[in-house]
Amino acid sequence: xxxxxxxxxxxxxxxxxxxxxxxxxxxxxxxxxxxxxxxxxxxxxxxxxxxxxxxxxxxxxxxxxxxxxxxxxxxxxxxxxxxxxxxxxxxxxxxxxxxxxxxxxxxxxxxxxxxxxxxxxxxxxxxxxxxxxxxxxxxxxxxxxxxxxxxxxxxxxxxxxxxxxxxxx
Amino acid sequence: xxxxxxxxxxxxxxxxxxxxxxxxxxxxxxxxxxxxxxxxxxxxxxxxxxxxxxxxxxxxxxxxxxxxxxxxxxxxxxxxxxxxxxxxxxxxxxxxxxxxxxxxxxxxxxxxxxxxxxxxxxxxxxxxxxxxxxxxxxxxxxxxxxxxxxxxxxxxxxxxxxxxxxxxx
DNA sequence: CGAGATGGGACAGTCATGTTGACATATCTT
DNA sequence: AAGATATGTCAACATGACTGTCCCATCTCG
Numbered sequence: 001x002x003x004x005x006x007x008x009x010x011x012x013x014x015x016x017x018x019x020x021x022x023x024x025x026x027x028x029x030x031x032x033x034x035x036x037x038x039x040x041x042x043x044x045x046x047x048x049x050x051x052x053x054x055x056x057x058x059x060x061x062x063x064x065x066x067x068x069x070x071x072x073x074x075x076x077x078x079x080x081x082x083x084x085x086x087x088x089x090x091x092x093x094x095x096x097x098x099x100x101x102x103x104x105x106x107x108x109x110x111x112x113x114x115x116x117x118x119x120x121x122x123x124x125x126x127x128x129x130x131x132x133x134x135x136x137x138x139x140x141x142x143x144x145x146x147x148x149x150x151x152x153x154x155x156x157x158x159x160x161x162x163x164x165x166x167x168x169x
Numbered sequence: 170x171x172x173x174x175x176x177x178x179x180x181x182x183x184x185x186x187x188x189x190x191x192x193x194x195x196x197x198x199x200x201x202x203x204x205x206x207x208x209x210x211x212x213x214x215x216x217x218x219x220x221x222x223x224x225x226x227x228x229x230x231x232x233x234x235x236x237x238x239x240x241x242x243x244x245x246x247x248x249x250x251x252x253x254x255x256x257x258x259x260x261x262x263x264x265x266x267x268x269x270x271x272x273x274x275x276x277x278x279x280x281x282x283x284x285x286x287x288x289x290x291x292x293x294x295x296x297x298x299x300x301x302x303x304x305x306x307x308x309x310x311x312x313x314x315x316x317x318x319x320x321x322x323x324x325x326x327x328x329x330x331x332x333x334x335x336x337x338x
Numbered sequence: 339c340g341a342g343a344t345g346g347g348a349c350a351g352t353c354a355t356g357t358t359g360a361c362a363t364a365t366c367t368t
Numbered sequence: 369a370a371g372a373t374a375t376g377t378c379a380a381c382a383t384g385a386c387t388g389t390c391c392c393a394t395c396t397c398g
Contacts, residue, residue, distance in 0.1 A: 024301045025233065026317065026336055028207070033332050034320035035204045036247070038197070054384055057201075064194065071345060078205070083385055085347065107345040107394045132193045135322030139315065146308065146315025148195065151203035153304030163202050167195055221354055240374060252356055254376065276365045276374040 027150075041127035049120065054079075054087045056124055062097060062111045063121040064166055069108040075162065096120060196319075210296035218289065223256045225293055231266060231280045232290040233335055238277040244331065265289060 039053070046056055061076050062068055074084055088111070091097040096117030102108030113121060136144050155163060208222070215225055230245050231237055243253055257280070260266040265286030271277030282290060305313050324332060 021298070022336055023313075024298050024305075027301050027305070027313070028229075028297050029233075029332055029335055030317055030320035030324075031200075031204055031207060033328070034323040035200055037324045037328070038200060052383060060197075064198075069345080070347095079384085080386065081346075082348085082387085086384080089347095102345090105345080105395070109346065128197050129190070129193050131323055132196050135319050136193075136196070138322040139318035142311070143315030143318040144192075144196070146312030147319035148199055149308035149312040150304050150316035151199035153307040154203040154300055155199075155206045159202070159206070163198055166198055167191060223355060238374080239376090248355085249357065250375075251358085251377080255355080258376095271374090274366070274374080278375065 038128055038131050041131060042124045045120075045123055045127060051090075054083070055091060058084070058087050058091060059096065059113065059117060059121045059124065061166075062113055063118065063125070066112045067100075067110045068112075069102060069110055071108070073111065076166075091117070207297055207300050210300060211293045214289075214292055214296060220259075223252070224260060227253070227256050227260060228265065228282065228286060228290045228293065230335075231282055232287065232294070235281045236269075236279045237281075238271060238279055240277070242280065245335075260286070 042056055043053070046052060057077055058073065061073055065072075070081075070084070070088070074081055077084060088097060092099070094116075095114055097111055098114055099109045099111060102110055139147070152160060152163075211225055212222070215221060226246055227242065230242055234241075239250075239253070239257070243250055246253060257266060261268070263285075264283055266280055267283055268278045268280060271279055308316070321329060321332075
């Protein structure tokens with residue numbers, strides 16, 4: 001390791017002039033490393049099961065919104081239907097996801113997890129949750145509110161509804 | 170869109186019982202979508218230049234720590250040297266990155282950006298900065314401090330020094 | 339009712355970026 | 369002098385994106 005060292009990482013407060021380049025870079029870097037760290041635990045489980053992150057994302061959102069239509073999942077993931085198609089076929093082939101025909105629009109295919117799918121998703125969620133809960137606890141409630149606020153600010157206004165909606169009944 | 174709608178996304182405060190599943194899921198989702206949103210602008214520039222995110226990450230860290238050794242970059246990116254090797258060869262082939270021999274350890278290859286490399290990195294950074302600065306401004310200084318604190322909490326303690334060190338002279 | 343739009347699916351080919359494993363060379367450390 | 373370390377390279381492979389094209393079922397609207 002050649003990078004010069006310094007004292008143990010204090011959690012510095014944002015300065016009043018917080019738009020300086022260094023504070024922007026700090027945000028970029030923490031977002032990158034924080035995201036990587038959150039994902040890491042789940043990756044190990046996925047590797048054992050022979051799946052990848054693409055499968056995880058699909059499982060996650062189907063678990064979050066049972067009965068989600070394929071098109072809605074496509075918009076959440078922001079990938080092409082060909083890419084999603086492969087992933088869904090694999091998940092269905094392994095009996096983790098099942099489809100039903102839409103009630104109001106019979107062209108739609110509504111997605112939900114089977115029991116096996118729900119079990120895998122639960123194991124994956126438990127990994128993410130462990131890291132998140134520890135970080136929330138360490139940082140405190142006020143910090144969590146700020147964490148959410150900055151992340152919402154990063155999302156283009158027209159996409160915010162899509163994300164916010166996930167948490168609603 | 171089939172997902173049920175709700176009123177315009179308020180930035181809710183974290184509840185006292187903030188370890189509930191829904192608040193964990195909110196963090197996971199905002200982290201995912203926030204990270205995706207931050208990256209998006211830079212991707213467009215990269216596509217025009219014929220590069221990808223791997224090139225961006227290398228450029229970013231070399232810009233951040235000029236004279237960074239290959240091994241240190243490897244540890245930051247957490248990929249294999251074969252993967253990094255391809256990326257660095259491409260960047261050097263396009264005259265964006267140059268190497269020099271380490272001063273204290275002649276086995277090391279120290280990396281820095283050429284003028285052209287610095288120009289590209291600056292354009293990419295400007296994209297990230299625009300989104301970050303807007304989010305910081307919208308959320309406020311206290312929120313930014315909380316944002317950092319939660320993200321630091323997500324990073325395993327043994328990796329925190331590596332990240333914190335980036336910001337130091 | 340019929341035309342066109344929409345939701346979903348499939349085939350084929352390509353690209354970016356990661357992985358293992360094996361090996362080579364130069365240099366540092368002991 | 370021996371072994372560890374820093375770097376580089378060849379080869380083969382996996383994953384998960386992409387584009388382009390075509391298909392069918394179903395809904396919407398004039």
